[in-house]
Amino acid sequence: MELQLLNTLRDHNPIVFNIANFVTVQDVANGLNALGASPIMSAEVQEAETMVQIAGAVCINLGTLTTTQIDQIRVVGKLANQYHKPVVLDPVAVGAVPYRKKVALELLADFQVDVIRGNAGEIAALAGMDWQAKGIDAGSGQGDLVEIAQACAQQFQCCVILSGPTDVITDGQRVVKVANGTPLFQRHVGSGDLLSSIVAAFAAVSPTDVYQAAQVACLVLAGAGELVASQLTADRPATFAIDLIDRLSLVTVPEIQTIAQIN
Ligand SMILES: Nc1ncnc2c1ncn2[C@@H]1O[C@H](COP(=O)(O)OP(=O)(O)O)[C@@H](O)[C@H]1O
Ligand SMILES: Cc1ncsc1CCOP(=O)(O)O
Numbered sequence: 001m002e003l004q005l006l007n008t009l010r011d012h013n014p015i016v017f018n019i020a021n022f023v024t025v026q027d028v029a030n031g032l033n034a035l036g037a038s039p040i041m042s043a044e045v046q047e048a049e050t051m052v053q054i055a056g057a058v059c060i061n062l063g064t065l066t067t068t069q070i071d072q073i074r075v076v077g078k079l080a081n082q083y084h085k086p087v088v089l090d091p092v093a094v095g096a097v098p099y100r101k102k103v104a105l106e107l108l109a110d111f112q113v114d115v116i117r118g119n120a121g122e123i124a125a126l127a128g129m130d131w132q133a134k135g136i137d138a139g140s141g142q143g144d145l146v147e148i149a150q151a152c153a154q155q156f157q158c159c160v161i162l163s164g165p166t167d168v169i170t171d172g173q174r175v176v177k178v179a180n181g182t183p184l185f186q187r188h189v190g191s192g193d194l195l196s197s198i199v200a201a202f203a204a205v206s207p208t209d210v211y212q213a214a215q216v217a218c219l220v221l222a223g224a225g226e227l228v229a230s231q232l233t234a235d236r237p238a239t240f241a242i243d244l245i246d247r248l249s250l251v252t253v254p255e256i257q258t259i260a261q262i263n
């Protein structure tokens, strides 16, 4: 895995254009900034073309979608394809809310995304596979996570990250698993949103190999979280979230390499 991409990202400080949800927008902005990217959020379709032009990549989050935002997303997605900017889609809660699934499938038919990043409930829903999602959370199911992720990637001709205790990253054929992390990620709302935006940041500095960018993003975030958790003496979700921002700013390639659990 090309972990040096972390240093490349910090050298280039790429602009990441986020269509964010209103729950976690500040966590996402601060997380990207700490890592070494330059976040910008926009909800205005009139400035869509400029946003896409100045950005290295686009992250589209469906967490608090509105009809106006869906129209903006459609314009932004098509512009990103036209300007060859990588697009990451975070299909928040499509496994639990049929309307969201319908919207996500329509958007996926309107423009090409490079990476879909979701939890098991979200990726299974897009792949049309059986799963019991629970709100924004993964929920439960019996299916094989690698098969679900591969089916989703093949259906939408893109990379898929099915995140959770182990992140499954696939381009539809090849599969890499990152087993790092901490259960504290699940105790903080917005961990998945941050991962999606970090994937976009790495895609901005690796636009010709988003599969590689997806792997590095998963390892850097999960590794940083694991390092934070190893210093906490109790279950402290708020402290975890604060310390994660600091760690994203300080973490080095050798530190991540030492703890990497990849297969
Ligand atoms: N139980 C867990 N153990 C380790 N890491 C986890 C665990 N649950 C989630 N993560 C990590 O949290 C991040 C967000 O993933 P996830 O919780 O699946 O997204 P979402 O918040 O969208 O449901 C990922 O980096 C993932 O590796
Ligand atoms: C609580 C909530 N409601 C709509 S979006 C959102 C945040 C989802 O964040 P994540 O999927 O990263 O935990």
Ligand SMILES: [Mg+2]
Pocket (backbone or CB within 6 Å): 092, 093, 118, 119, 136, 192, 193
């Ligand atoms: Mg999520």
